[in-house]
Amino acid sequence: MGQQKTLDSFLVFEEGIRRGENIKNNAVFRLDYIPEKIYEREQYRVIGREIGVHMGKGAGSHLLISGTRGTGKTLTVRYLLEESRKFAMERGIDLEVFYIPVRRFRNTYSILKEITSSKHGTPYDALTEKAKKKLEEKKIILALDELEFLEDMEILYFLSRETNAMVLAIVTNPLWVKKLEDSIQSSFQPEPIIFPPYSATELFEILRQRAELGLYEYDEKGIEILSAIVASRFNGDARYGILALKHLGKENKWDEETVNSAVAKSVRDLELLLLATLSHESLDLLSILATHPDGMSTTELFHTFRRKWDVSKPTFFTYLNDLDKQGLIGTGGGRRGKPYIVTLLLQYPELIKEELKRREVK
Numbered sequence: 001m002g003q004q005k006t007l008d009s010f011l012v013f014e015e016g017i018r019r020g021e022n023i024k025n026n027a028v029f030r031l032d033y034i035p036e037k038i039y040e041r042e043q044y045r046v047i048g049r050e051i052g053v054h055m056g057k058g059a060g061s062h063l064l065i066s067g068t069r070g071t072g073k074t075l076t077v078r079y080l081l082e083e084s085r086k087f088a089m090e091r092g093i094d095l096e097v098f099y100i101p102v103r104r105f106r107n108t109y110s111i112l113k114e115i116t117s118s119k120h121g122t123p124y125d126a127l128t129e130k131a132k133k134k135l136e137e138k139k140i141i142l143a144l145d146e147l148e149f150l151e152d153m154e155i156l157y158f159l160s161r162e163t164n165a166m167v168l169a170i171v172t173n174p175l176w177v178k179k180l181e182d183s184i185q186s187s188f189q190p191e192p193i194i195f196p197p198y199s200a201t202e203l204f205e206i207l208r209q210r211a212e213l214g215l216y217e218y219d220e221k222g223i224e225i226l227s228a229i230v231a232s233r234f235n236g237d238a239r240y241g242i243l244a245l246k247h248l249g250k251e252n253k254w255d256e257e258t259v260n261s262a263v264a265k266s267v268r269d270l271e272l273l274l275l276a277t278l279s280h281e282s283l284d285l286l287s288i289l290a291t292h293p294d295g296m297s298t299t300e301l302f303h304t305f306r307r308k309w310d311v312s313k314p315t316f317f318t319y320l321n322d323l324d325k326q327g328l329i330g331t332g333g334g335r336r337g338k339p340y341i342v343t344l345l346l347q348y349p350e351l352i353k354e355e356l357k358r359r360e361v362k
């Protein structure tokens with residue numbers, strides 16, 4: 001019996017080894033991986049040229065970069081920032097670039113603190129003075145990614161009025177900028193650049209390059225099928241393509257059925273990745289919603305949530321807003337005195353419990 005068990009587990013291990021054998025480099029399949037060369041499209045050139053203007057005369061326009069999920073906004077900007085840093089160094093241009101993920105640095109204070117590498121508790125005025133000085137010393141390019149998460153708009157006012165920094169603002173919805181007050185809009189007037197969803201042909205190029213970097217063996221026909229599915233069913237969101245490619249690479253099977261099941265796994269992977277970034281409060285909110293498949297009114301949800309978390313209504317709505325921005329919940333109704341109905345938008349709601357359990361173990 002004992003002998004049998006050992007043999008079984010040996011077989012399982014061997015299967016695992018075989019499955020992993022085709023992976024040359026796991027890091028390539030992380031969504032924040034930056035390849036040495038990226039697939040270039042028109043927007044890449046436009047942004048690159050404007051960065052060039054800034055490196056030259058220090059007069060690059062602010063840009064408002066928008067596009068739906070997985071259209072390469074973050075990668076393109078991070079890549080160009082890194083390249084411009086190298087270029088400036090080679091040409092002796094005094095340039096400093098910053099990439100600020102606004103989801104992590106949500107207000108003016110924390111962004112200025114990050115830029116100036118200041119200690120926590122530095123008074124606001126001292127911080128703005130320090131930032132002004134630092135941003136005056138050289139040419140500065142500052143990318144603010146996922147700007148929708150910004151809680152106060154002062155930073156945009158400050159950067160456009162008080163400094164010569166070039167701002168690359170990244171959002172999913174180009175109409176977001178309309179929300180800004182007139183006083184900010186009059187000084188922060190970015191040029192719009194829109195990233196359209198990837199076509200199947202573009203996705204094929206991106207995924208073939210990833211396969212080349214990350215796998216020993218792959219099949220172009222299988223990647224073609226995958227690219228077509230992602231373009232038509234996932235609005236060209238490259239994230240699904242990359243996550244599915246990893247599953248295909250592991251199995252090293254490329255027929256249509258395996259591609260379809262890899263795509264289903266990628267949906268699950270992405271939902272789990274999103275849940276892993278949430279606070280415990282937000283996860284609890286989602287787990288309440290998971291028990292109400294038809295949705296809940298905000299009042300009902302607030303009362304249930306309050307049984308565990310003693311938060312004010314505004315704080316509760318901040319959580320809801322955040323989840324909404326991340327596409328994890330949907331809100332409807334709310335007109336003519338009807339209450340807002342909140343619904344969960346996850347395809348795999350059981351992942352919420354899985355994530356909560358994972359945290360307990362940690």
Ligand SMILES: Nc1ncnc2c1ncn2[C@@H]1O[C@H](COP(=O)(O)OP(=O)(O)OP(=O)(O)O)[C@@H](O)[C@H]1O
Nearest residue numbers: 031038039068069070071072073074075206238239
């Ligand atoms: N031009 C490209 N060349 C190579 N890889 C790409 C390219 N565009 C996107 N990718 C890959 O696709 C994935 C999604 O890209 P990215 O994160 O830049 O999208 P995004 O537009 O910022 O999406 P979101 O709105 O969700 O933040 C990443 O893993 C990225 O590496």
Ligand SMILES: [Mg+2]
Nearest residue numbers: 073074075145
């Ligand atoms: Mg992004």
